[in-house]
Amino acid sequence: AFVHRHRFIVKETPYTRLCSTKNILTVNGQFPGPVLYANTGDTLVVDVYNQGSQNITIHWHGVKQPRYPWSDGPEFITQCPIRPGTKFSQKIKLSDEEGTLWWHAHSDWSRATVNGALVIRPANKTQYPFPKPNAEIPIILGEWWKSDVQEVVDEFLASGGDVNISDAYLINGQPGDLYPCSRNGTYKVTVDYGKTYLLRMVNAVMNNQMFFSVANHQITVVGSDAAYLKPFKTDYVIISPGQTIDLLLEANQPLNHYYMASRAYSSNPGIGYDNTTTTAILQYRGNYTPSSPPSLPNHLPNHNDTNAFASFRGKFLFLANKEHPMNVPLNVTINLLFTFSVNTLPCANESCLGPNGDKFAASVNNISFVMPQIDILEAYYKQINGIYGDDFPSVPPLKFNYTGDSLPVEFQRVDRKTEVHVLEYGSTVEIVLQGTNLLGGVDHPIHLHGYSFYVVGWGFGNFDKEKDPLNYNVVDPPLQNTIAIPRNGWAAIRFTANNPGVWFMHCHFERHISWGMDMAFIVKDGKSLDERLLPPPPDMPNC
Numbered sequence: 001a002f003v004h005r006h007r008f009i010v011k012e013t014p015y016t017r018l019c020s021t022k023n024i025l026t027v028n029g030q031f032p033g034p035v036l037y038a039n040t041g042d043t044l045v046v047d048v049y050n051q052g053s054q055n056i057t058i059h060w061h062g063v064k065q066p067r068y069p070w071s072d073g074p075e076f077i078t079q080c081p082i083r084p085g086t087k088f089s090q091k092i093k094l095s096d097e098e099g100t101l102w103w104h105a106h107s108d109w110s111r112a113t114v115n116g117a118l119v120i121r122p123a124n125k126t127q128y129p130f131p132k133p134n135a136e137i138p139i140i141l142g143e144w145w146k147s148d149v150q151e152v153v154d155e156f157l158a159s160g161g162d163v164n165i166s167d168a169y170l171i172n173g174q175p176g177d178l179y180p181c182s183r184n185g186t187y188k189v190t191v192d193y194g195k196t197y198l199l200r201m202v203n204a205v206m207n208n209q210m211f212f213s214v215a216n217h218q219i220t221v222v223g224s225d226a227a228y229l230k231p232f233k234t235d236y237v238i239i240s241p242g243q244t245i246d247l248l249l250e251a252n253q254p255l256n257h258y259y260m261a262s263r264a265y266s267s268n269p270g271i272g273y274d275n276t277t278t279t280a281i282l283q284y285r286g287n288y289t290p291s292s293p294p295s296l297p298n299h300l301p302n303h304n305d306t307n308a309f310a311s312f313r314g315k316f317l318f319l320a321n322k323e324h325p326m327n328v329p330l331n332v333t334i335n336l337l338f339t340f341s342v343n344t345l346p347c348a349n350e351s352c353l354g355p356n357g358d359k360f361a362a363s364v365n366n367i368s369f370v371m372p373q374i375d376i377l378e379a380y381y382k383q384i385n386g387i388y389g390d391d392f393p394s395v396p397p398l399k400f401n402y403t404g405d406s407l408p409v410e411f412q413r414v415d416r417k418t419e420v421h422v423l424e425y426g427s428t429v430e431i432v433l434q435g436t437n438l439l440g441g442v443d444h445p446i447h448l449h450g451y452s453f454y455v456v457g458w459g460f461g462n463f464d465k466e467k468d469p470l471n472y473n474v475v476d477p478p479l480q481n482t483i484a485i486p487r488n489g490w491a492a493i494r495f496t497a498n499n500p501g502v503w504f505m506h507c508h509f510e511r512h513i514s515w516g517m518d519m520a521f522i523v524k525d526g527k528s529l530d531e532r533l534l535p536p537p538p539d540m541p542n543c
């Protein structure tokens, strides 16, 4: 396996979008950031220089980093921030990941502009489980705020209310033809008739699942979160923040140009989304007069189309062949039930914009996570007391009808603390992720660091522990690192706790992270030497 070395210079760079110019935080001046390429099993060494004016960390989303959480990146979970003017060398060890992943800043909301794709191709002498595409096209869905993102966050947290929505969605950094002053920059890709393209899609949007569709073309889904799926054809996809999807697009339509378009999905009408549509252009090479304007996809679902979400999701099945065998644990030793809720906290001043003069909070099992002062990994490794507690509950402390209509107000109040859940090495774990109807409920894309997990079941309403497991798929459940729990629904995931370390789990909606919808696992060392944490590198940033 190969070692790839990269240099990431994090710095402010002026960018013009939507008729005005501002400085944004970038890597190497690029927005979206550089696409990194590797093959399965390779290692990347990335020297991150912070030349900006705010703290930063970089996370390698979906890379398991076996026994080496030191380079995982979430601020105050596995490392202290890289301070302005300092540098940190991260070692990213790929194992069995194959397909598209991505990297992003993991400190406040800096991932809004500090993100990029990580493309992992099959290792030498191995192949794609589908005919080799003629070319690859990264498609990064993103977002743009006219104001400074850090100011948006500060105002949001100070007000106690919900976040201001962004001013545009982006495809590869561009808002597209339907937004003011954007036409010249619209992302355009040229294709040749008869060829097949692998679209490597990342949803780097902060707070929304996104629909995506290409006018006149069907697309074939072949993978997600760097694991292969049984291929299926579709007119549109829905992708949650944090998720990645690999798609094949055959250029088999009449020579012309066509819009690719994306818009937000809102599981709870009225909750934070922008109703605009971003577009990019797919243009066939050749001598012809293109239609004007390009046609928009007529299969792009509407903002509130929950059926479109559910039917797309239902098609995800792990490839499960000889080269890519399925390893779902059949005998579960640890059963966990986690509720994900939006809650309230008493507000210190009278000006809070949250419900009934309170401010918003969010929780897992009714604990709203508080970021510690020293990262949990360091505190665990060096046995520093007083940084975190290890009492994160296995089941919610309050039993109630999670998705019922009128929920008693006392369930809305949460504890604020830093708790981890400890897992013995080798435990086989099932977690039922249960959404709740507190404050109406929304969907929650839940991401676990350090692992991929099998999604053995999901549904709407309350999880029924007698009936629902009877319908689990333990033959070819999709292998994911991020799973969107439907609004007032649930998802059941399974994994074997064979990667020691400290691993963050959180909703990938940024506003929910800020409100505390986070928790962490500590997976203990195993008995043999190769089941233990590796030592930290000498240049870990200090707190």
Ligand code: C2O
Pocket (backbone or CB within 6 Å): 059, 061, 074, 104, 106, 242, 447, 449, 504, 506, 508
């Ligand atoms: Cu994509 Cu904890 O992050």
Ligand code: CU
Pocket (backbone or CB within 6 Å): 443, 444, 445, 507, 508, 509, 512, 517
């Ligand atoms: Cu959420």
